[in-house]
Amino acid sequence: xxxxxxxxxxxxxxxxxxxxxxxxxxxxxxxxxxxxxxxxxxxxxxxxxxxxxxxxxxxxxxxxxxxxxxxxxxxxxxxxxxxxxxxxxxxxxxxxxxxxxxxxxxxxxxxxxxxxxxxxxxxxxxxxxxxxxxxxxxxxxxxxxxxxxxxxxxxxxxxxxxxxxxxxxxxxxxxxxxxxxxxxxxxxxxxxxxxxxxxxxxxxxxxxxxxxxxxxxxxxxxxxxxxxxxxxxxxxxxxxxxxxxxxxxxxxxxxxxxxxxxxxxxxxxxxxxxx
Amino acid sequence: xxxxxxxxxxxxxxxxxxxxxxxxxxxxxxxxxxxxxxxxxxxxxxxxxxxxxxxxxxxxxxxxxxxxxxxxxxxxxxxxxxxxxxxxxxxxxxxxxxxxxxxxxxxxxxxxxxxxxxxxxxxxxxxxxxxxxxxxxxxxxxxxxxxxxxxxxxxxxxxxxxxxxxxxxxxxxxxxxxxxxxxxxxxxxxxxxxxxxxxxxxxxxxxxxxxxxxxxxxxxxxxxxxxxxxxxxxxxxxxxxxxxxxxxxxxxxxxxxxxxxxxxxxxxxxxxxxxxxxxxxxxxxxxxxxxxxxxxxxxxxxxxxxxxxxxxxxxxxxxxxxxxxxxxxxxxxxxxx
Numbered sequence: 001x002x003x004x005x006x007x008x009x010x011x012x013x014x015x016x017x018x019x020x021x022x023x024x025x026x027x028x029x030x031x032x033x034x035x036x037x038x039x040x041x042x043x044x045x046x047x048x049x050x051x052x053x054x055x056x057x058x059x060x061x062x063x064x065x066x067x068x069x070x071x072x073x074x075x076x077x078x079x080x081x082x083x084x085x086x087x088x089x090x091x092x093x094x095x096x097x098x099x100x101x102x103x104x105x106x107x108x109x110x111x112x113x114x115x116x117x118x119x120x121x122x123x124x125x126x127x128x129x130x131x132x133x134x135x136x137x138x139x140x141x142x143x144x145x146x147x148x149x150x151x152x153x154x155x156x157x158x159x160x161x162x163x164x165x166x167x168x169x170x171x172x173x174x175x176x177x178x179x180x181x182x183x184x185x186x187x188x189x190x191x192x193x194x195x196x197x198x199x200x201x202x203x204x205x206x207x208x209x210x211x212x213x214x215x216x217x218x219x220x221x222x223x224x225x226x227x228x229x230x231x232x233x234x235x236x237x238x239x240x241x242x243x244x245x246x247x248x249x250x251x252x253x254x255x256x257x258x259x260x261x262x263x264x265x266x267x268x269x270x271x272x273x274x275x
Numbered sequence: 276x277x278x279x280x281x282x283x284x285x286x287x288x289x290x291x292x293x294x295x296x297x298x299x300x301x302x303x304x305x306x307x308x309x310x311x312x313x314x315x316x317x318x319x320x321x322x323x324x325x326x327x328x329x330x331x332x333x334x335x336x337x338x339x340x341x342x343x344x345x346x347x348x349x350x351x352x353x354x355x356x357x358x359x360x361x362x363x364x365x366x367x368x369x370x371x372x373x374x375x376x377x378x379x380x381x382x383x384x385x386x387x388x389x390x391x392x393x394x395x396x397x398x399x400x401x402x403x404x405x406x407x408x409x410x411x412x413x414x415x416x417x418x419x420x421x422x423x424x425x426x427x428x429x430x431x432x433x434x435x436x437x438x439x440x441x442x443x444x445x446x447x448x449x450x451x452x453x454x455x456x457x458x459x460x461x462x463x464x465x466x467x468x469x470x471x472x473x474x475x476x477x478x479x480x481x482x483x484x485x486x487x488x489x490x491x492x493x494x495x496x497x498x499x500x501x502x503x504x505x506x507x508x509x510x511x512x513x514x515x516x517x518x519x520x521x522x523x524x525x526x527x528x529x530x531x532x533x534x535x536x537x538x539x540x541x542x543x544x545x546x547x548x549x550x551x552x553x554x555x556x557x558x559x560x561x562x563x564x565x566x567x568x569x570x571x572x573x574x575x576x577x578x579x580x581x582x583x584x585x586x587x588x589x590x591x592x593x594x595x596x597x598x599x600x601x602x603x604x605x606x607x608x609x610x611x612x
Contacts, residue, residue: 244385247522
């Protein structure tokens, strides 16, 4: 374990909406490109030298080799500096960190993915994992909600998922007033959970979204008979090291960076400070 | 473990010999009532009677500010560092040795921290027995004696030190001055036993730690956190002087003209307002009572769940240092009421 990053090159940046972009990085050393394995739900520490380091979840799939994609909101010092980085500019990357989604446990059963806003970032990695080996799962449903049609991240990809027959993908927005061409659902993601018609008793559920989002989604899932041990939440905390040392991400007696960031709802309610 | 005795007036010869071979660090008096660990110069400056240094010996292995690497305009990283000389720290009391043991665990949890272990692997310890003052809480925390971490431990008797040698490094140190060490006599062993009893009876400060982790969790919403957080100045002194607080912050220090920068880590404190603040403005521990409570819970229970025991060594530094006079023993007693 070391706090020294490896160098990667910004291969491509693509705007997703006015303050979210997708950044593709390629490690400078060829060996590193081969060596870098990760699980959906894991994150990296991204360095912009001279500015600092920030934890960002990986949004590409673990089977896509040679690069990693990070979906980043322009929000703090490091991410703002990343936005002004030219293509081919260099960054530092450490990781991957965190436990990731327990995909081995999820395989063989039904899977429901519930995303809100930027919460799609780590879940997109899980979605890509599932699509790569679709036959390993029974029923798969994805529900994704954003504020409005313009803030729907990975718009085209999501629309393609909606058209697929081997998964059920449903999209919703809080309000479509600014976009008359929106033909999809308007309302809460909890409505979409009902609309999937999926029996939730034995289904694994991966949830990621802003803090307020969890409350309604969790209530809904429990009312439909979901097990607290099968609801997987991705938690956010301040992190300085990603390696269980700096102390900043501690929740009660757990380090979000190594014991998490994926916690079952059952584990989470047993942590002081959470709810 | 081997036992010897060393005549008290021969200690200077022993330390001189250790100093010749290793970089020797010793406790010295700093102010009227304050002590600090410094590099050895001469025996007359070594303090043998001190109770506690201001800053615990963690500073020697985990520096308050540390450069992790520098990086130039072309993003070439230079993480080189000078090879540290092997040092021996003399004069650690059992509480501080327990502190090192806890730091060892903290810096190994989830993988070894290379910067910490680079120094830690090049340090030896000579422990020294002590007598408690009004702040010492080690007996309650079960850290009043130690059976690990040190290489040599000196128990002060009337005319001699009872010397416990625990490691091969300790044996190496002894063999630097061969004529000084003798087999303990029956009388000396008896005196050693009596000293243990006497020291044990001298503790005036007791904290009941029975089921403390449970109680702190049950009293999570107690008004006491609010009350004490009004008195607390949130200065972080208790954290800085704690032998087991290991939190740090990582930041870049750029040289704009040269176009290069350094990545630094420095000690941080969970009492600080923006400790749990994330980008976007959400603070996961935004209020003062939350931050005050967190330190108690993490020290007494959090670390316990991970490592099997509380991470307080009972050294007494936080109670002695607190400018607001907040005393952990009092807080815990109030929780028990």
